[in-house]
Amino acid sequence: MNAQSTDMEVRAHADHHASLRLWLRLLSATTRIEDTIRQRLREQFGITLPRFDLMAQLEREPQGLSMGELSRRMMVTGGNVTSIVDQLEKEQLVQRQPQPGDRRAYAVHLTPAGREAFSAMAIAHERWVVELLSPLPAHQQEQLHQLLGTLKNGQPSPPQTPPHPA
Secondary structure, eight states: OHHHHHHGGGGGGGTTHHHHHHHHHHHHHHHHHHHHOOOOOOOOHSHHHHHHHHHHHHHHTOEEHHHHHHHHTSSOOOOHHHHHHHHHHTTTTEEEEEEEEEEEEEEEEEOOHHHHHHHHHHHHHHHHHHHHTTTSSSHHHHHHHHHHHHHTTTTTTOOOOOOOOO
């Protein structure tokens, strides 16, 4: 995919409303950063962003999470979570453990190898984010953080929609 095909901002014209131009710039910046992170995860760790995201959810919850809770947090279907867990389980990075009182339910946990692998990925991920946001000095990053917080807080709560595929 070339840079222009992922740069949503090329759709904007000077006669478009400033809000539309801002929306497309936000979308373009986010897409570029995410694409770079996806590529680096793939190249340096042989992992996809959805697999990294699932491991991040588990790292935050040492007691593990149910498949349904993973699906809800990641906003993807249960089938997608199952597929990701299956892949990570084959690589011995996660394990399923039966939930007491429900033979059909499982809690998913990071294995010790999964914790170690995720720790290395998380360190690199943070370094990449710092690097990718470095064109803005710290005071501008803080200012943008505050402005985006105001924008976020001014939005209505999103409707409850079914999860989308990963």
